Amino acid sequence: MPEESQKEYLEYLASEIALFEGRAAKLADPSLEQVRQLSPKRILDLGCGAGQELMKFNDDSIELKVGADIQFAAGEVFRKLRSNAGDDRAIFINSAGEHLPFPAEFFDLVICRVALPYMNSATAIREIARVLAPSGLLLLTIHTPKFYLLMIRRRLAEMSLKGFAYPVICFAGGVFFLLTGKQPAGNFWKGKETFHTRSMLTRELNAAGLRAISEFDAEGAGGRTYLIGKA
């Protein structure tokens, strides 16, 4: 990764930790109760970024927390910023969501917060289904079309032509995905993201033997969180 992009990514991760701390103070997450009842022992945060979502889980019964991200810097940031976290049950690995280096049915809980939009989603969902225990849960946050429409509006207001192009391309890619069932791929698409409507997601979940149990708006900016189990 070029040095400038790496710097931006590290800044992004640091800002996500700060946002998480703000959110944690005021947000009642309706899925957390169901997840806690599951008493997960092994947790995977896929596309973990700074790994802040793993910080929600500190019960003594938890044996292992894994943060996996395609960017190696992710876990490093967690350690630097949370040097006082001292949680030896948390490890970070460099891995693509489409090829997870874990045995089948290994995790009781998989978290994937706004990382699926960047992955080949059908493949990543199949991988998640593979590593999820039979009674396990997936807490998945995706972007809806509204997320990109709001971003387009913001960038227009900022009069940023370069910034404006990105959400337009992502939105157009999402429409293509919606209409054809084929997710854009190739060099041009690398690093770009797509939305998922409920029907797009349901199709991919069903194909992987998963089903949505409940859903709710995530943080009010066009994100949506689904609590998912095995069908």
Ligand SMILES: C[S@@+](CC[C@H](N)C(=O)[O-])C[C@H]1O[C@@H](n2cnc3c(N)ncnc32)[C@H](O)[C@@H]1O
């Ligand atoms: C928008 S960030 C979300 C990070 C974190 N989940 C959060 O909630 O702050 C998306 C993350 O997905 C990671 N990512 C993108 N493509 C990936 C892939 N194919 N496999 C694993 N991680 C990926 C990125 O490196 C980035 O850290």
